[in-house]
Amino acid sequence: MPQLTHLDRLEAESLHIIREVAAECENPVMLYSVGKDSAVMLHLAMKAFYPSRPPFPLMHVDTTWKFREMIEFRDRKAAEMGMDLIVHINEDGMKEGVGPFSHGSAVHTDVMKTQSLKQALDKYKFTAAFGGARRDEEKSRAKERIFSFRSAEHRWDPKKQRPEPWNLYNTRINQGESIRVFPLSNWTELDIWQYIRREGIEIVPLYFAAERPVVNWNGVDIMVDDDRMPEELAKTAVMKSVRFRTLGCYPLTGAVESTAATLEEIIQEMLLTTTSERQGRVIDVDQSASMEKKKQEGYF
Amino acid sequence: MRLTDDLIATDIAAYLEKHENKSLLRFITCGSVDDGKSTLIGRLLYDSKMIFEDQLASLEADSKKVGTQGENIDFALLVDGLAAEREQGITIDVAYRFFATDKRKFIVADTPGHEQYTRNMATGASTADVAILMIDARKGILTQTRRHAFITTLLGIRRLVLAVNKMDLVGYDETVFNDIVDDFYTFADELATDLEVQPIPMSALAGINITSRSDETGWYEGPALMEYLENVPVGDRRRNAAFRMPVQWVNRPNLDFRGFSGQIASGTIRPGDKVKSMPSGKQSTIARIVTADGDLPEAIAGQSVTLTLADEIDASRGDALVAADDPAEVSDQFQVRILWMSEAPLLPGRRYLLKIGAKTVTATINAPKYGIDVNTLSDMPAKTLELNQIGVTTISIDQPIAFDPYDVNRNMGGFILIDRMSNDTVGLGLIDFALRRASNIHWQAMDVNRDALAEQKAQRPAVLWFTGLSGSGKSTIANALQKRLFALGKHTFNLDGDNVRHGLNRDLGFTDADRVENIRRVANVARLMSDAGLITLVSFISPFRSERQMARGLMADGEFIEIHVDTPLEVAETRDVKGLYKKARAGEIKNFTGISSPYEPPQNPELRIDTVDRSPEDAAEEILNYLRENGFLGA
Known part of the structure; x- marks a missing residue:
């Protein structure tokens, strides 16, 4: 008798969640961050509705500081999949020239990511937004529901979470409220990698090790991706074999020295590694910026 | 045991082939911090290498600083957000944790064990294959253990691990263990006949019988916890x-x-x-x-x-x-068990949304037959259900659905209840059986139908629902309007709150539950009257939005006309025609709307009548115009 494997069961649960949103929510959108979790989420959405297309668009909140390879990948992937893609940029922030080098990571992230996301959700009046967050990423996520409700001001109230028994999700919202839906809640980082391998899902090449120009900024190796890096800093660039364990704004994403150039080698490195995933993400180390606090303020 | 297969380093491809096909087990841990639950989960995560070096470093530092284990690692700190949560006043909740061994991936629903977290435990149990009940060997079977066993089996779990923890503190004494196990079996029979119980003596702190069997309990011949979790069958039922x-x-x-x-x-x-x-x-x-x-x-x-x-x-x-050869049953009335999950108690008679499978219907929940004391498992009388209370009751829904009893099929017999106003999930329910088969339901088809009855009277039936505070002028306006309609030759009836309370609703008081029942009866009477073709005037304070919504739902489209007699509290209180406000202020009347009980004003009434600067006749005229313009008064 065939048995469902852990990946089969995780996939089936995610498909159920994604379909439920499409069936019950008025105006859903899938937030696509171009990372590996987004790649898995998009793959699951394609499966959930096959042979139809997913009945919602993708949206990328572009801080304008993403790796160039991410943007190329994003546009190509959306076209290949036949998905509508909305790209939102905080124009106010652009006008004021907000960026990580000039304003620091805290201000940059708040204006170009958190505020920008709120702008976009308000602009298109989305009632539900899929996100690729997982419960194993961080302590406050472990307690967050799969359907996570946000007030009209996009605030998360951990005290007012709805119970989710069985696979029954209450998707009803009051005027102005919206939902964040996390179909990958029960996946771990290892599950994601195993699934990418099993399904042959394409991911941004930055995850694989290659010789890249990096500089050391605030104690973290970051890649020189364009000429907006201050010249003083860019001058110090050296070539190293590095890869990225998470992808975001290039000045805020720490590179790890690695020679892992295949999926197998990445998984091997991950299994043998000794530090948790978020260590390379500058945003998390920033003073007092706990994920929980950020979420209450509206950061996804 | 730890996820450190040599293959990872030597042949990653072979390792991945092997690990892609793990099975998945979901389990729930029940117990309080004192029983060593957090220590156990912390240890499972640690032993399966789910803890990275940076986390381990901070764990070691924290252990020395605030831990309770001297120089040793305090595993409880890994999973205990509890202290921080208490400081922030956040409700302690279900947390989901993940680990994997070479054989399986595990999803753990981690729930606190106190009575006020019953709803969280039920939520965690609803998807679990196995429950681990933590017991302190020094204390034995407590009220808490009974509660945990009851809730997990109620939600359909049939495999329990009786984790008799802290065996190190009783000298790994076999007799202590056996006594506890015997104790448990004597009451386990009441829970379910098909229960499989695996008792395991252990010490989570010392790592005894967690990953492998230990010499300290040489007399114990069963599996270590991890052996059990890796080998217990999943999903076969x-x-x-x-x-x-x-x-x-x-x-x-x-x-x-x-x-x-x-x-x-x-x-x-x-x-x-x-x-x-x-x-x-x-x-x-x-x-x-x-x-x-x-x-x-x-x-x-x-x-x-x-x-x-x-x-x-x-x-x-x-x-x-x-x-096709073994179909589900279909019905619209059921006996159910309900676990109430909301701070606001269940209001029997009120209509809630019920979601089962992919279907959402409207359900009326009747008064509980009895409640179940989760500590003694005995029945107790209950008029309503409070937060975390479990009761047996009957429900009826507005259309037939396919279902199986919960004990036969979790996904075809489990439902949630949603409050229609707040949209909160307020209850969890399990269908026991249908009260009747839907095929037996026949409405009496009438030859002289409602249209004919209305036509005979040269009018369109309507229910004019006057809502507002006591003393706002509802009855006065309704009386004035009825006179005008009578003069026009229209057929009307006036249902007045005070009068109905002397007869039909003589048995009802003024608690929230009674108010709901009061309105349910009146709304149904009004419905019958409109079936008879009458224009019915209903004057009731009807303070709750959801009951007015319920009344609206009973009537045919467009026949329900909500009229908010919008008199400010100060004005109504100054008028105080019946002297009621004075008594309410003096505390002589309890649950008085506007004073000690809320009034929820309508959000979109068909008509809003301001009574401060106008006569009742004036107001009646405005309503009459509305009826005329909307074709209720015939040609």
């Missing part, structure tokens, strides 16, 4: 049951393809199998099992698939595809 799949989404990419998408709740399905669509009962044959990876020859419980049928039968979201 649902697999062998009859085929069920709630239709979640109708997949129509083009005119040539019509598929029914859903997650299979139980059983197995193959092309050629005969199925019925419920509740319609129409039969067809499975043509294809469609997935993005190609058609499947077979699909089993737990899979999310898309099925196509050989015949064009009408099925939509909320219907269920079931095995």
